[in-house]
Amino acid sequence: MSFTVELLVKVVVVLAIALPLALVVIFGELKVSAHMQSRVGPYFAGGRWGWAQPLADAVKFMQKEDLVPSSADARVYKLAPYVVLMGTLGTFVIIPIGPDLVSRNLDLGLFYVLAVSSLSTLGVLMAGWSSGNKYSLIGGLRAGAQLIAYELPLVLAAVAVAVQAGTLSLNGIVEAQAQPWFHIGDFGVTLPFLVSGQIIGFLIFLTASIAELSRIPFDMPIAESELTMGYLTEYSGIRFTMFFLGEYAGMVSLSAIAATLFLGGYWLPGLSNDLLDWVGPLVVIGKVLLLCFLFIWFRWTFPRLREDQLQSLAWKWLIPAALVNIMATAFFKVVF
Amino acid sequence: MSALDAGGMVQISDAAVSVELVGEDMMLNIGPQHPSTHGVLRLVAQVDGERITRLEPVIGYMHRGKEKLAEVRTYPQITTLINRIDWISGFANEVPFVVAVERLMGIEVPERAQYIRLILTELTRISNHLVFASSYPLELGAATPLMYAFRERERVLDLIESVTGGRFHPNFNRVGGVKPAAGGGSTQKNVVLDLPAGFFEATLRTMDKVLEVCDEIDNLVVGNELIQARTIGVGVLPPEIVLAYGVSGPNMRASGIDFDLRKHEHLLPYDDFDFDVVVRSNGDCFDRYVTRIEEIRQSVSIVRQAIGKIPSGPLRAKVPRVLKVPPGEIYVRAENPKGEMGYYVVSQGGRVPYRVKIRSASFSNISVLPWVSQGQLIPDLVATMGSFDFVLGDVDR
Amino acid sequence: MASFPLGGLFKGMKVTLKELFTKPVTVQYPLEKETLVPRARGVIALDVENCTVCMLCARECPDWCIYIEGHKEEVPPSKPGGRVRSRAKLDRFDIDYALCMYCGICVEVCPFDALYWSPEHEYSEYRISDMLHDKERLTEWLETVPEPPALES
Numbered sequence: 001m002s003f004t005v006e007l008l009v010k011v012v013v014v015l016a017i018a019l020p021l022a023l024v025v026i027f028g029e030l031k032v033s034a035h036m037q038s039r040v041g042p043y044f045a046g047g048r049w050g051w052a053q054p055l056a057d058a059v060k061f062m063q064k065e066d067l068v069p070s071s072a073d074a075r076v077y078k079l080a081p082y083v084v085l086m087g088t089l090g091t092f093v094i095i096p097i098g099p100d101l102v103s104r105n106l107d108l109g110l111f112y113v114l115a116v117s118s119l120s121t122l123g124v125l126m127a128g129w130s131s132g133n134k135y136s137l138i139g140g141l142r143a144g145a146q147l148i149a150y151e152l153p154l155v156l157a158a159v160a161v162a163v164q165a166g167t168l169s170l171n172g173i174v175e176a177q178a179q180p181w182f183h184i185g186d187f188g189v190t191l192p193f194l195v196s197g198q199i200i201g202f203l204i205f206l207t208a209s210i211a212e213l214s215r216i217p218f219d220m221p222i223a224e225s226e227l228t229m230g231y232l233t234e235y236s237g238i239r240f241t242m243f244f245l246g247e248y249a250g251m252v253s254l255s256a257i258a259a260t261l262f263l264g265g266y267w268l269p270g271l272s273n274d275l276l277d278w279v280g281p282l283v284v285i286g287k288v289l290l291l292c293f294l295f296i297w298f299r300w301t302f303p304r305l306r307e308d309q310l311q312s313l314a315w316k317w318l319i320p321a322a323l324v325n326i327m328a329t330a331f332f333k334v335v336f
Numbered sequence: 337m338s339a340l341d342a343g344g345m346v347q348i349s350d351a352a353v354s355v356e357l358v359g360e361d362m363m364l365n366i367g368p369q370h371p372s373t374h375g376v377l378r379l380v381a382q383v384d385g386e387r388i389t390r391l392e393p394v395i396g397y398m399h400r401g402k403e404k405l406a407e408v409r410t411y412p413q414i415t416t417l418i419n420r421i422d423w424i425s426g427f428a429n430e431v432p433f434v435v436a437v438e439r440l441m442g443i444e445v446p447e448r449a450q451y452i453r454l455i456l457t458e459l460t461r462i463s464n465h466l467v468f469a470s471s472y473p474l475e476l477g478a479a480t481p482l483m484y485a486f487r488e489r490e491r492v493l494d495l496i497e498s499v500t501g502g503r504f505h506p507n508f509n510r511v512g513g514v515k516p517a518a519g520g521g522s523t524q525k526n527v528v529l530d531l532p533a534g535f536f537e538a539t540l541r542t543m544d545k546v547l548e549v550c551d552e553i554d555n556l557v558v559g560n561e562l563i564q565a566r567t568i569g570v571g572v573l574p575p576e577i578v579l580a581y582g583v584s585g586p587n588m589r590a591s592g593i594d595f596d597l598r599k600h601e602h603l604l605p606y607d608d609f610d611f612d613v614v615v616r617s618n619g620d621c622f623d624r625y626v627t628r629i630e631e632i633r634q635s636v637s638i639v640r641q642a643i644g645k646i647p648s649g650p651l652r653a654k655v656p657r658v659l660k661v662p663p664g665e666i667y668v669r670a671e672n673p674k675g676e677m678g679y680y681v682v683s684q685g686g687r688v689p690y691r692v693k694i695r696s697a698s699f700s701n702i703s704v705l706p707w708v709s710q711g712q713l714i715p716d717l718v719a720t721m722g723s724f725d726f727v728l729g730d731v732d733r
Numbered sequence: 734m735a736s737f738p739l740g741g742l743f744k745g746m747k748v749t750l751k752e753l754f755t756k757p758v759t760v761q762y763p764l765e766k767e768t769l770v771p772r773a774r775g776v777i778a779l780d781v782e783n784c785t786v787c788m789l790c791a792r793e794c795p796d797w798c799i800y801i802e803g804h805k806e807e808v809p810p811s812k813p814g815g816r817v818r819s820r821a822k823l824d825r826f827d828i829d830y831a832l833c834m835y836c837g838i839c840v841e842v843c844p845f846d847a848l849y850w851s852p853e854h855e856y857s858e859y860r861i862s863d864m865l866h867d868k869e870r871l872t873e874w875l876e877t878v879p880e881p882p883a884l885e886s
Contacts, residue, residue, distance in 0.1 A: 036752050302742065498770040517841075
């Protein structure tokens with residue numbers, strides 16, 4: 001196939017998997033949070049389960065008026081949602097969902113993913129500044145500080161995995177987890193990195209992802225009860241939908257990265273490579289949904305941390321822990 | 337200039353930046369419409385980054401003129417007005433006013449009526465503290481305790497409704513006791529509005545559920561390290577400031593002052609019951625929260641004891657049909673769930689009072705906000721404001 | 734800063750997980766309805782026979798939401814040679830439920846048992862003027878008035 005057709009097919013397939021998965025996660029959040037709070041959640045949209053609620057919400061947002069506040073900086077205001085969405089959707093390119101099913105198997109996969117996902121920070125700052133609203137400004141500034149502070153633990157935790165796997169390519173990392181870690185007699189025991197030494201790295205990565213997504217307990221930038229949506233206050237209609245989808249697509253993408261780095265990606269112990277071509281996507285989706293459930297569970301149980309507590313958590317605890325983690329991984333890798 | 341040594345080179349150890357970073361404070365209007373100001377309270381704050389340098393509350397957005405309206409309403413009609421001052425604890429607002437009128441008229445309230453008043457007041461206290469216990473974590477970000485507490489609050493409100501007919505504005509107190517009968521006619525007169533059948537069982541069951549939800553909230557909120565990090569040491573009110581500003585109720589008791597109007601004034605027969613006054617010593621937001629949770633438990637114990645001991649008897653003393661209060665003036669105060677609520681009633685004879693002055697708890701409670709918010713961050717201000725548990729209806733009347 | 738994350742956080746997570754698997758308490762309103770207690774104050778019903786147009790309810794209402802008009806009628810003497818008596822007849826008895834605060838003072842002061850409480854509450858209208866219930870509508874509510882509940886012994 002020619003390059004453009006192949007490119008088009010890959011883009012369509014990636015969007016066809018990522019966006020519906022984001023909608024599934026939105027629906028899951030609505031229902032799971034409702035049952036955790038002893039209520040029912042969506043009920044009428046689409047039969048008794050309310051599965052059409054996210055679709056109904058999307059249609060509702062699309063038919064809303066396109067507002068730009070008069071004191072807002074219009075060009076930056078209109079550009080901000082696209083920048084955020086770009087940063088999020090760009091990470092789906094290198095996530096492997098099967099041994100050969102990946103949009104592009106970059107050798108620098110991990111590096112690329114972490115670099116692209118930090119583009120959304122810029123979009124958030126743009127949104128906060130250009131809204132022409134003091135609350136949005138405060139939210140945007142908090143967001144900038146938080147997202148930059150938590151990039152570092154995210155990256156350092158991923159570096160430890162790269163050290164243990166010996167490669168930056170995500171396919172390579174999954175295959176490294178498929179190698180037996182130790183042998184009991186003739187039987188090779190294969191373990192995902194979560195169990196084979198990266199538990200602290202996983203916890204750091206999880207905490208940093210929640211902060212990168214601005215979810216409770218780290219949602220100071222949005223802080224609904226103080227700033228009425230922070231940097232998102234002035235956004236409505238389709239622009240808000242893009243931020244909203246961007247947040248859930250970000251959840252899916254960070255879960256997918258965490259699943260690939262720590263839980264083994266598309267690989268399950270005992271499955272051969274041919275089977276993985278078919279079952280792989282389901283395995284990845286299952287792991288992604290599991291991690292998204294964890295995100296949802298944390299959101300509805302915990303309150304939010306104050307800004308300075310957030311920052312001291314990142315700088316005083318997570319970064320030193322991540323550095324120690326890297327050193328320990330390197331030590332064990334060299335010695336054993 | 338002394339940084340230059342003999343050769344004209346600047347020594348690094350001596351060089352210093354001598355420019356002060358000058359910035360302007362931003363005027364932030366935490367406006368009347370805001371998710372966490374419990375109503376239409378406007379706080380004009382001058383913030384330096386996120387630190388508050390000066391705070392000024394602007395109230396009056398919800399002024400309904402209750403004191404002026406009370407000058408043209410008869411005494412039974414005033415009860416319907418003052419229900420709505422602190423609308424979360426509806427029954428507890430009526431009690432001090434009615435007791436004030438009874439004392440002016442010299443009427444003796446029958447025992448059973450006093451016990452019913454006491455049970456309903458404690459049920460309203462539980463309902464109010466449940467609202468607080470769940471809306472406070474909501475301001476800090478945890479959305480789940482709200483649903484659990486409101487689930488149990490529905491049961492308490494159902495109890496109040498089964499006796500009085502109304503959930504929030506029961507309008508059940510009458511001068512001389514509680515509402516005795518459904519009407520004035522020959523059949524309605526005999527429909528006694530006493531406690532309905534099954535009330536005692538339903539109350540005991542509900543009290544068990546309330547204790548369960550208190551334990552759930554303990555696990556979910558009080559023991560949570562994130563909540564503790566947000567509230568311990570935040571918004572500390574030392575006892576001198578509490579007394580100087582007139583802060584009352586659980587806010588006062590969380591700062592170490594052991595004073596409860598239930599034991600001090602004798603409007604209702606609290607002396608017949610054995611309960612502790614919850615006092616904590618730090619005076620920060622965490623203590624104010626835990627004080628109210630403990631007060632729920634104490635109220636549950638009072639209700640259980642009261643159900644065991646309630647005497648039988650008439651529900652209302654004999655009062656003339658057309659109520660005229662002899663001239664005089666009196667101030668009666670009681671322990672509203674939010675603090676000290678008092679009514680100063682001046683009567684010049686006649687069916688209508690001359691003046692009713694309402695001393696509401698929340699008005700004095702939030703007057704301490706400018707002092708306590710000095711140098712706080714905005715999230716801390718939200719946490720402190722929430723911990724005072726005020727409603728705008730109570731502030732503005 | 735408190736050191737992180739410890740038992741308190743896990744206890745909280747356990748509570749929400751437990752609630753995830755318990756049945757929700759929602760009552761799906763238009764499809765399922767709760768029954769209200771007999772004393773609930775939903776709507777006021779009028780028994781026209783008993784009303785003697787004494788105007789006490791209209792006077793005592795704190796919102797003045799009851800509008801009453803009546804006139805006196807001559808009733809022929811029950812025995813020949815007796816006095817002609819006059820009886821009050823109700824022309825108009827309207828309660829404006831947009832103003833009513835459901836306090837119950839009117840029901841309580843009526844000396845002739847003409848007003849009753851009923852727990853019916855589903856009478857929302859699209860126009861405010863339809864919230865004024867006239868005599869006929871108030872009489873219809875009389876069927877919904879429940880028996881007073883039994884009392885605690």
